[in-house]
Amino acid sequence: MKLSNVRQIIAEDFPEESRPIVERLGGVLNYFMRQVVELNNGQIDFENTQWAVSNVEVTVDASGIPTQVTRVLVNKNNPKGLSVIRSQNLTNSTIYPTNAPFVSYVSEGNNVIRITHVTGLPANNKFRLTFISF
Numbered sequence: 001m002k003l004s005n006v007r008q009i010i011a012e013d014f015p016e017e018s019r020p021i022v023e024r025l026g027g028v029l030n031y032f033m034r035q036v037v038e039l040n041n042g043q044i045d046f047e048n049t050q051w052a053v054s055n056v057e058v059t060v061d062a063s064g065i066p067t068q069v070t071r072v073l074v075n076k077n078n079p080k081g082l083s084v085i086r087s088q089n090l091t092n093s094t095i096y097p098t099n100a101p102f103v104s105y106v107s108e109g110n111n112v113i114r115i116t117h118v119t120g121l122p123a124n125n126k127f128r129l130t131f132i133s134f
Contacts, residue, residue, distance in 0.1 A: 003040045006033040050075060051134045057090065058115060062123040070115040071108065074133040078107045086130035087121070095122055101129060 009026035011019040052075030059067045084101040097120040104117040113133075121127055 003037045006037055008033075049134075051132050053085075053130065053132055055128055055130050056115065057126055057128050058118060058121075059091075059126045060118050060121050060123060064117045064119050064121065066115055066118070067124075071112050072105075072115065074111055074113055076133070077109060077111055079113065079133040082113075082131045082133050084129050084131045088128045088130075089122075089125050090128055091125040095125055097121055097127075101127075103129070103131065 008030050009022060011023040011026060014022045054072055054074055056070060056072045058070050061067055082103045082105065084103060087097050087101055089095050099120040101118055101120040103115055105113040105115050108114050118129070
């Protein structure tokens with residue numbers, strides 16, 4: 001649902017004795033209402049959501065288990081999930097993931113997760129994964 005453009009609060013629309021307070025309220029509320037309409041009408045970006053983009057470097061063994069403990073700072077204490085949007089092989093740029101990487105993790109508190117498994121990555125290649133946490 002799109003919001004219709006909200007009518008501005010204009011002091012001149014009110015009786016003379018009310019105009020000073022209406023002008024003060026309009027100064028605050030008009031800007032806020034304009035922002036709400038813009039957000040609702042397609043202007044939502046990462047700054048306006050609880051999603052966050054993060055990067056992590058990880059190397060996995062043949063089973064997909066990280067070869068080192070891999071922790072990442074994310075946007076919230078217990079994210080609902082992660083979606084990998086980019087993967088870069090830092091070991092050999094001619095070797096690619098065998099399928100879309102899927103990350104399993106556990107929350108450790110304080111907005112930190114520990115990666116426990118990654119599918120789709122060739123063993124013993126260091127990858128930089130860019131993902132969205134939500």
